[in-house]
Amino acid sequence: MSNDRPEGFDLTRLLAERGAERYDLHTRHLNHQLPRMLRTIGFDKVYERAEGAYFWDAEGNDYLDMLAGFGVMGLGRHHPVVRRALHDVLDASLADLTRFDCQPLPGLLAEKLLEHSPHLDRVFFGNSGTEAVETALKFARYATGKPRILYCTHAFHGLTTGSLSVNGEAGFRDGFAPLLPDTAIRLGDLDALRRELKHGDVAGLVVEPIQGKGVHASPPGFLRAAQELLHRHKAVLIADEVQTGLGRTGDFYAYQHEEGVEPDLLCVAKALSGGYVPVGATLGKDWIFKRVYSSMDRVLVHSASFGANAQAMAAGLAVLSVMDDEGTVANARRTGDLLRERLAELVGRYELLHEVRGRGLMIGIEFGRPSSLKLRSRWAMLQAARKGLFAQMVVVPLLQKHRILTQVSGDHLEVIKLIPPLVIGEPEVDRFVTAFTAVMDDAHNGGGLMWDFGRTLVKQAVGNR
Known part of the structure; x- marks a missing residue:
């Protein structure tokens, strides 16, 4: 039997020729709101390849996946x-x-x-x-x-x-x-x-x-x-x-x-x-x-x-x-305990952070009304527009600044859900906790970029009513 590639359809060539059209193709032929949403929150990335718990873009930058395709990628990508x-x-x-x-x-x-x-x-x-x-x-x-x-x-x-x-x-x-x-x-x-x-x-x-x-x-x-x-x-x-x-x-x-x-x-x-x-x-x-x-x-x-x-x-x-x-199950338990404990230590440090909960590598991070007057007014602005906007404000810089993909846990919920591939270990825990701490510092110190983005989300939420 010949090992030569059969003539006809060539997927590699098709992707090389038209892969750059991905967002336009979705806008024209699929759910047109998906690319619109991704562009609004700055998630319109172009990922070139993936392995394990990571993606890479065309420039070679790595992205840590804490979403696992909504839980599909339990063993990571391309095991x-x-x-x-x-x-x-x-x-x-x-x-x-x-x-x-x-x-x-x-x-x-x-x-x-x-x-x-x-x-x-x-x-x-x-x-x-x-x-x-x-x-x-x-x-x-x-x-x-x-x-x-x-x-x-x-x-x-x-x-x-x-x-x-x-x-x-x-x-x-x-x-x-x-x-x-x-x-x-x-x-x-x-x-x-x-x-x-x-x-x-x-x-x-x-x-x-x-x-x-x-x-x-x-x-x-x-x-x-x-x-x-x-x-x-x-x-x-x-x-x-x-x-x-x-x-x-x-x-x-x-x-x-x-x-x-x-x-x-x-x-x-x-x-x-x-x-x-x-x-x-x-x-x-x-x-x-x-x-x-x-x-x-x-x-x-x-x-x-x-x-x-x-x-x-x-x-x-x-x-x-x-x-x-x-030993995937044992790793999920061990790494999940470590990640949850490291995040729980931050609850007393940040007034916007209310609770960390979950089991194994299914973790919820919940935000809530702060006590200080300055933060309370900003929180009220977001809540008046649409509940869940603060959690989205955290998700966005985690990706844009720290190249970590996460998700808001549900509509109108101030909760981020972490469901990473079950193969992650201590290096990924360190990377996430460091990035999350930086985002929390930014939010509590009145970081301009984060709250400016919050105003963008408010306008978007009010415009969709």
Whole structure:
């Protein structure tokens, strides 16, 4: 077989010829508000390459990634083991997606995933976190014979219509009604859970053990108590670990921080992909799967055209292998503790900094109303325009001055969320804490550039009303 590149489509040449058009192409053909937003906050960078926890621009400047593609890049970018696995599976020319056979890779990946949740029995593979949640919602309804799912205020479970129905943020839901008839309760509110269960129509509760919006952990004992209440009323507990799973919080799954919790359905995605191939998985108990797939007539009652494709399965297997070999979960716990402790030491030093919380490498930094008159007036100006602007004011200089990519944790929240690749270590902790300290110094000393940018954000927020 010849090793020469086949004639025809040449991706390398296409990118060389038209890569510089990236922002204009998005403006013309995709979501036109994305490039507009990026230019407004100075995030319209051009990254040329990436590896591990870093990007590089055309000038060779490095950028520390504390966002990990919203949690997708758990192992960082272009991990060599995952990359090799994908080359191997492509070179194998497997008879993939015939739909009328049973390939080995899905079974092997399911087996490895279930080793980390031994109380669960079966897996359905889709293509994303929102698909994993949709699967759980359907399975819970069918298996229990009940129509209603409970969810938590401020939850985020995806943006397709079913998962949107259990999304606790009004900004995502507005304009997309009617949604499914589901009901929100406050995270940790067992009394509200009891009241809803008494109606007898609840199929289950879907919950993030640590909410991504704001980085709020479920109160100690809540998941265990909720599980007992749900089972008493023949309903199921659905753990959404799309962001918190696969080591993010310092255990393989975040629900494992609480003894005795064994979800009936478990949703994972994001980091399982290795950052290459979209993949989602819904793990569940045997009785649930056997009710959904109750006969040969129902063998395709829930399926996905690209679900369990060979590339996704190979990526997932490689990710789990790397995590075992490199001690990824232990590193997330150790490095996360160090980063959180270093940041928590700053709370008493800066009046705008109110709390540092989280687990493992999922950390929330919350800002709040300062006590001094000078800072209070500036804070009030931002809050009057739009809550969340101060957090954005911190995110921007972290990137522009210190080349560190972070995100505001949610709409109208004064919280920055750190979810870096789980491979970072003490050098990255030092770099972030040093940069964050400099930004806080600037904010508290009345640094002109930062507050000037705040006025720009205020004008933008008022103009969008």
